[in-house]
Amino acid sequence: MSEACEFCEIVDRDDPDVREVYRDEFVVAFFPLEPAVLGHVLIVPRRHVPDIWGLDPDEAAQISRAALLLADAIREAMRPEGLNVIQSNGEAATQTVQHLHVHLVPRRTGDAMGPIWPAETDYSEESKERAMLNVRGAAQRLLASAEPPIAPEDRRKHLDYIQAVVTRQSAASAAAKGWLLPIVTATFGFALTQRSWPLAGLGLVAVVLFAYLDANYLRSEKQFRRLYNTVARSSRKVPLFTLDPVDAEEPQRSDAPAMSRWTKAVRAYLPERSIWASWSIAPFYIALLLLGTGVAIVSAL
Secondary structure: OOOOOHHHHHHHOOOOOOEEEEOOOOOEEOOOOOOOOOOOEEEOOOOOOOOHHHHOOOHHHHHHHHHHHHHHHHHHHHHHOEEEOOOOOOOOHHHOOOOEEEEEEEEEEOOOOOOOOOOOOOHHHHHHHHHHHHHHHHHHHHHHHHOOOOOOOHHHHHHHHHHHHHHHHHHHHHHHHHHHHHHEEEEEHHHHHHHHHHHHHHHHHHHHHHHHHHHHHHHHHHHHHHHHHHHHHHHOOOOOOOOOOOOHHOOOOOOOOOOOHHHHHHHHOOOOHHHHOOOHHHHHHHHHHHHHHHHHHHHHO
């Protein structure tokens, strides 16, 4: 989310006054507070994109699909005589909110919108020819340097690779719990029979170590799930077949303060609080820690 972006607030459901008409995993559509005509709809991408030059081809396809759906909905609901599809970029083009948006404006003869094109222009044939050649040349250069679009089959393979990693992390987490149970059974059991609190302490150390291992498995799984969602939804551009979860994260702002070595180390090696508090970590390991503590107390008496 971009700071102070009113459309980002709508995307994040932070605006209680919005008249939302459509939402999916890629776009949100709503009535503006001051519609040009009744039935006027705005479509915005969920990702903050300031203008058309920041839009990815996949996002453009998603916005176009939503525009077609909502154009049909407007025709059925409002019965207009026509429809304007307007997308403005920059202050000179009347863009007032720096979050890309598409206007769908149902039209009727004599409505409040009025004409949107000049009655006539007086450009010379030479200037029109020169502009045509410049734009055509630029299009050809950009096409030659553009990256080829990602084939659907390549995207599916990429998702399969990421899902395989997620599955391995989940299996490793389950295996860690399976390895721990015989260890604590043996150490706590011997601690009770031998009245040896150090054995119970050894079992508690094993619980802490396996909790740390399991929490890191869970953190890795969640990171790869974010990467999976990013690739599946095309919410940001990532290298094809990447298996680096960092590629799914928003890049750090250039004006953000640099992290200290200690902060970097903590982020790299210590799972965040939400991981420790998750249902697959906290209940299981807290129960074992309480059990081990009780065994240690009884063994010491």
